[in-house]
Every structure is written in C-alpha cells, then in structure tokens.
Amino acid sequence: MIEESREVSPPAQRLAVGLRGVRKIFGDVVAVDGVDLDIRDGEFFAMLGPSGSGKTTVLRLIAGFESPTAGTIHLGGDEVSKRPPFERDVNTVFQDYALFPHMNVIANVEYGLKVKRVSKAQRRERAVEALRTVRLEGFEARKPGQLSGGQRQRVALARALVNRPKVLLLDEPLGALDQKLREEMQVELKAIQRQVGITFLFVTHDQEEALTMSDRVAVFNAGRIEQVGTPAEVYERPASAFVAGFVGTSNLIQGEAAESVLGRTGIYSVRPEKIRVDTHLNAEVPVGEHAAAGTVAEVVYAGAATRFVVDLDAGGRLIALQQNLQTSSMDVLKLRDARVRLAWRREHEFAIREDVPPGLVMDGPPTTVG
The missing domain is CATH 3.40.50.300 (P-loop containing nucleotide triphosphate hydrolases)
Structure with a gap:
C-alpha cells in the first residue's frame, strides 16, 4: 500500500x-x-x-x-x-x-x-x-x-x-x-x-x-x-567539522594523531560518550577497537556523568564522558593527573569532510570542538 x-x-x-x-x-x-x-x-x-x-x-x-x-x-x-x-x-x-x-x-x-x-x-x-x-x-x-x-x-x-x-x-x-x-x-x-x-x-x-x-x-x-x-x-x-563541533561535543582527530592512533590520514569524529576510560594501560585492546594512552588533565563531575579531559601521548586532547553508575565525586576526582587509556569501537569513528572552516583548522593533534 x-x-x-x-x-x-x-x-x-x-x-x-x-x-x-x-x-x-x-x-x-x-x-x-x-x-x-x-x-x-x-x-x-x-x-x-x-x-x-x-x-x-x-x-x-x-x-x-x-x-x-x-x-x-x-x-x-x-x-x-x-x-x-x-x-x-x-x-x-x-x-x-x-x-x-x-x-x-x-x-x-x-x-x-x-x-x-x-x-x-x-x-x-x-x-x-x-x-x-x-x-x-x-x-x-x-x-x-x-x-x-x-x-x-x-x-x-x-x-x-x-x-x-x-x-x-x-x-x-x-x-x-x-x-x-x-x-x-x-x-x-x-x-x-x-x-x-x-x-x-x-x-x-x-x-x-x-x-x-x-x-x-x-x-x-x-x-x-x-x-x-x-x-x-x-x-x-556529522558531515563536516562544523556539524561535529556544533551539534553536541565531538572529538576531531586528524594529522599526526590520526596516523598514530587510527593508522590512517584524514579527519575523524568520535563522540565523548562512545569513549571508554580504562586505568589498565597494558590490557589487550579488543578486536574492533582503537585505543590511545594519555594523562587526565581535568575531571568535571556533573552528578549523573563525569567529563574527562585527556591529553594524549600522541599529541592533542580528547574528551570522554562516563556515566556515574557506581561512583561518587571523590572516586572520579582521584583520577586527575592519572595515566589512562581511552578506547572506542571503530564503528563509532566517522570520517568527515576535510573542508574545515578556518576557525576549526587543527595543526596535527586532535582537539575537541563544542
């Protein structure tokens, strides 16, 4: 019909x-x-x-x-x-x-x-x-x-x-x-x-x-x-860097960081809630995932969730969002300055157009826009 x-x-x-x-x-x-x-x-x-x-x-x-x-x-x-x-x-x-x-x-x-x-x-x-x-x-x-x-x-x-x-x-x-x-x-x-x-x-x-x-x-x-x-x-x-940054918060990865972490060139977007924060740096990376080691630069506790700002060893910065299912503010705040590994499934990273507006151009390392 x-x-x-x-x-x-x-x-x-x-x-x-x-x-x-x-x-x-x-x-x-x-x-x-x-x-x-x-x-x-x-x-x-x-x-x-x-x-x-x-x-x-x-x-x-x-x-x-x-x-x-x-x-x-x-x-x-x-x-x-x-x-x-x-x-x-x-x-x-x-x-x-x-x-x-x-x-x-x-x-x-x-x-x-x-x-x-x-x-x-x-x-x-x-x-x-x-x-x-x-x-x-x-x-x-x-x-x-x-x-x-x-x-x-x-x-x-x-x-x-x-x-x-x-x-x-x-x-x-x-x-x-x-x-x-x-x-x-x-x-x-x-x-x-x-x-x-x-x-x-x-x-x-x-x-x-x-x-x-x-x-x-x-x-x-x-x-x-x-x-x-x-x-x-x-x-x-998101079809462009602008959309990735304006609609919610997004991590844009490109340049040397894309080559080091993802193994390829281009610009890619990964949403913060798709990223998992792991304190076990030497654990094996599961099949179908990408991972990047770094240091927690800031921890923002917001009740229902915590926002982690992580400086990557590969250069640049990513943001991860984690629900506070069984943790308190004191638990997550202890992670400031801690060494962590960020991991996400490959299907959650998407290539976006490379015609990045002048205000969003990044020289090498990944950054967060939003």
Whole structure:
C-alpha cells in the first residue's frame, strides 16, 4: 500500500516547503547563500545553527516578511516568492508570543479569525477547540498577565493553530522559558504536532532541543546548510567539522594523531560518550577497537556523568564522558593527573569532510570542538 501511494503522489504534493537557490543579501552582508531545502508534509523540521547563521532569515523568507534576492520559495507546490505574508498559508509563533495584554485568552486566540471575518459562532468553536488541543480549557477568561510563561506560549500556539495553516513556523518559541519548563514544552509541542498533523518548521540554536523534537534537522552555518538528516544521522555521522563541533561535543582527530592512533590520514569524529576510560594501560585492546594512552588533565563531575579531559601521548586532547553508575565525586576526582587509556569501537569513528572552516583548522593533534 505504501509503494502504491508513492507512485500516485507526485513529489510536489508531498512537500510542504521547497526552497531552490534562495539567497538574501542585506547591503554587503550575505545572510542566506544559495539554500536548497525540501520539507515534507506533516514533518517536524528543525533549522539549527548559531546566531547569524541564516536560519531565522530563511524562516522570515518562508513567512513572507522578507523577499529573496534570488531563488524561489514553494509552499504546497505553489511558488510564493512574490506573495505577501497574508496570502501564504502559514502562521508564525515568535519567542515573545506577541499576545495582546488587554485581551483575555479566548479573544487572543480568536483575533486572527476575526480579522478574516469568520462568523462569531465559528470563531468561538474553533478557538475552544484550539485551546483544548493545547490543554488550556478553563483559561478562556484570563489575561496574559495572569498566565505562566508556558501557558502564554501555549496561547500563542493555539492562536496560530486556530487558523489551520499548512505550515506552522516557530521562531525559537521556547527561548524565554526556564530549563525545566522548556523541557516540558518540548515534549508537549511534539505531542501537539503529532495530534494536529501540521508541518512544523522550528528555528533554534539549542542542539538538544533540535535533536529531541524534530524528525529531521538542517544545520546552518554562514548562510548555508552544512547537513540535513535525522537527529541520529546528524549527531552520529556529522558531515563536516562544523556539524561535529556544533551539534553536541565531538572529538576531531586528524594529522599526526590520526596516523598514530587510527593508522590512517584524514579527519575523524568520535563522540565523548562512545569513549571508554580504562586505568589498565597494558590490557589487550579488543578486536574492533582503537585505543590511545594519555594523562587526565581535568575531571568535571556533573552528578549523573563525569567529563574527562585527556591529553594524549600522541599529541592533542580528547574528551570522554562516563556515566556515574557506581561512583561518587571523590572516586572520579582521584583520577586527575592519572595515566589512562581511552578506547572506542571503530564503528563509532566517522570520517568527515576535510573542508574545515578556518576557525576549526587543527595543526596535527586532535582537539575537541563544542
């Protein structure tokens, strides 16, 4: 049945958003530099990158708040590059929520429908349904000032959902929340997206947030996309030095250290949690593993896990992350300045592109970026 549906559905109908050769220039600044991107219908898609990487500009181009200098933007198969925002079937949720403080919750949610001249009865019915979706029944009469940060965020989400857009654009909507509430809202947002089935396009600079919530992630850097893939693909198999360093913490091994430890040239990535710390330096290295001896330069105890910074005999430095299953802070802190051997399975090291950005170029020894 799945194969049959694929045959009868042309690609344009399966895509919610399509960008082709999109560029945006502000004066002398190239904010977006030739982006090609396809976002599938019903997908929770994250655009991840540091400040100034171009992700928010791409969101604004899709929303219609900016016009592309070059390239085309498609929504549901229609080319919309020249259309104003109100003629695009999208809605945007901003970090500051942009709620009307003098209106109660139900009036805030109904506002967009009122502008569209939807009947009063239908407005109320759809607004109540939207509030039920975000689990805010009984809050209709409250003003935004009487709500918590998480509740205001859900009102903003309900106000966008009530318009039933094809694509919902979320511009770092969780940025103003504290860590605990932020984590709770990550789970809620994903559950809501699955419930309503709308395409969510989520902009964030938080790596954990992108990995937790999205079906796929696009990693932005300097106006371009470095890699697009599932969270597991982007994390486990970074395509470039930038992705390896920005998405989580990664050890990059190259130069003399790669030749000495791995027995080959090139640039390789090994995640800290894949590395095992062993105090038995002379133990036999198991088949299928690589190992490197070194000295513990620093030990960072973080409760659930400990972070070991190890200076290798081969030169350079690696970071290993070890869960504290049966150890205390005193146990692990004793390892500072100790001689250890780091070991990892060969399938956990991945070759990455050698076009390393200038800020990440390494001369010989491995280093840690992140």
